[in-house]
Amino acid sequence: MEIVPFDRGHIADFLRHAAHEGWITTRSEIEFLLKSYPGGCLVCLKKGLAAGFITSIRYKRSAWIGNLLVRPAFRGQGIGRFLMESVLKCLDSAGCETVWLTASADGERLYLMLGFRQIDVVQRWKGAGGQFLSPGRIEYCENIRTIDSAGWGDERPHILDALAGGYSFFKAGNGFIVSSLTAGMQHIGPWGAACESAAAEMFDKIRSDSYKPSEAVLDVPAKNLSAGEMLLSRGFTISGSTLLMYRGKTPDYNPQYIYSFASMGSYG
Numbered sequence: 001m002e003i004v005p006f007d008r009g010h011i012a013d014f015l016r017h018a019a020h021e022g023w024i025t026t027r028s029e030i031e032f033l034l035k036s037y038p039g040g041c042l043v044c045l046k047k048g049l050a051a052g053f054i055t056s057i058r059y060k061r062s063a064w065i066g067n068l069l070v071r072p073a074f075r076g077q078g079i080g081r082f083l084m085e086s087v088l089k090c091l092d093s094a095g096c097e098t099v100w101l102t103a104s105a106d107g108e109r110l111y112l113m114l115g116f117r118q119i120d121v122v123q124r125w126k127g128a129g130g131q132f133l134s135p136g137r138i139e140y141c142e143n144i145r146t147i148d149s150a151g152w153g154d155e156r157p158h159i160l161d162a163l164a165g166g167y168s169f170f171k172a173g174n175g176f177i178v179s180s181l182t183a184g185m186q187h188i189g190p191w192g193a194a195c196e197s198a199a200a201e202m203f204d205k206i207r208s209d210s211y212k213p214s215e216a217v218l219d220v221p222a223k224n225l226s227a228g229e230m231l232l233s234r235g236f237t238i239s240g241s242t243l244l245m246y247r248g249k250t251p252d253y254n255p256q257y258i259y260s261f262a263s264m265g266s267y268g
Contacts, residue, residue: 025182030055033055051071052074052083053069062152066102067265080110119244120222160176175191175192188216190261193257199227
């Protein structure tokens with residue numbers, strides 16, 4: 001087995017296998033990860049073939065691992081562990097204090113062996129979609145930085161900075177919400193707020209007026225009880241869940257500020 005950098009030439013192959021697994025991801029998302037932290041995005045080759053993939057992204061003190069995918073024909077051969085150990089070595093060398101990921105039931109055992117601990121459950125909610133506000137570059141103002149940092153215990157400016165063009169964005173005094181088209185669905189997230197009333201105001205704004213009956217999807221921390229109650233009262237239902245896990249220093253995690261993640265597992 002050989003570890004090589006995940007480059008643009010691997011994207012089409014990865015997306016084809018990700019679609020087979022039912023994952024919600026896009027070329028632009030993978031390109032963003034490769035550009036943001038190329039040293040932490042890897043491919044495992046076996047007999048010259050791309051057998052597995054993994055991505056990661058660094059924040060100020062923490063990092064996020066996503067998109068660990070091993071092709072079915074190569075499973076059970078230690079490739080997933082090999083990729084995880086390789087990317088963790090990279091992140092540890094970079095000084096990342098905390099490493100995040102989401103885990104399926106199948107992946108939990110591996111992550112526990114590598115020192116990860118569960119901190120929450122991520123619930124995937126689905127419901128009727130709504131309107132898109134005028135796309136445009138996000139004005140990354142101080143209250144957005146403060147709210148996002150309050151939820152994750154770290155600064156992650158490049159995520160919001162990357163959400164330019166093709167995204168709908170709305171902000172209130174105490175929160176922000178981003179909406180985009182992903183795999184034919186309305187993806188809502190990131191969505192952060194300092195209080196439930198601000199979160200509700202923004203959510204209803206993107207689903208009012210020019211209402212469109214498309215499907216909306218968002219990943220929500222189960223410990224944010226207000227988010228769950230809000231979605232349930234608006235006709236959303238839970239379609240699945242994963243574990244939110246971390247390794248290293250215990251993060252200053254405050255899910256009451258996190259109403260939806262920025263991605264479907266790729267970068268939190």
